[in-house]
Amino acid sequence: MGLNGSKKEEANESKGRAAEVPLRKGRIARRTFSANFVGAQRFLPDYFFVTETNSSLFVDEDGDTANEFYRESFEKHKRLTKLVRQVDNLMPKGRVKYPIPRLHPDVPLVLWEVHQER
Template sequence: MGQIGSYIRRKEDSPKQSENNDSRRRIVRPRENNLSSFGIHELLSSRIPDAFLVHETKSSKYVDEDGDVANEFYLEENEGSHRILRKTTRNIRPQRAERYLIPRLHPDVPIVIIQIEK
């Protein structure tokens, strides 16, 4: 509570900080994308056959006639003096398959991933 107001008040009360803004520059280091630096695509394609990888999945979302996307759609109906939400399945269609950014292992892959020796 009051965090933004306190920050603005502190900034106005101390003009020395704003004058020395050039001397206190932030060090910004470029952040590499973990996927590209690690090379997960090359690793998966070189070590695991493509038949064991899943590249896309069926979406759990639906699209209505207006183009809205959601997991479920409800209609608001008046019953007497109060309103009720009822789940609808009319005029909605499943969204197309979603593509994974990183391929996943198929759940039925017959490969030992980690072997612990005792």
């Protein structure tokens, strides 16, 4: 942001893995683990993964989606407006698929992250 161009991308002259991921000033190159995870061979059985969940979103009659809907109610004598929660004519959105499968909370495994020193 600003006039000094601190957010502009720099040309990366190095070869290899770091050259594939565009870098910005002061950023460290990361591997795209999620992309490799979806296409890789599974190391856990499928019943350890959750692929969809119940959505907490509702859809109103206009097709708008939100967690809660409010409408304004006017009081003529006091010249006040109140927000009243709308609960009529709302339908739950239903089941939503995750873009990347997630671990079930009851998986009997211990997970840890290992960092390699450079």
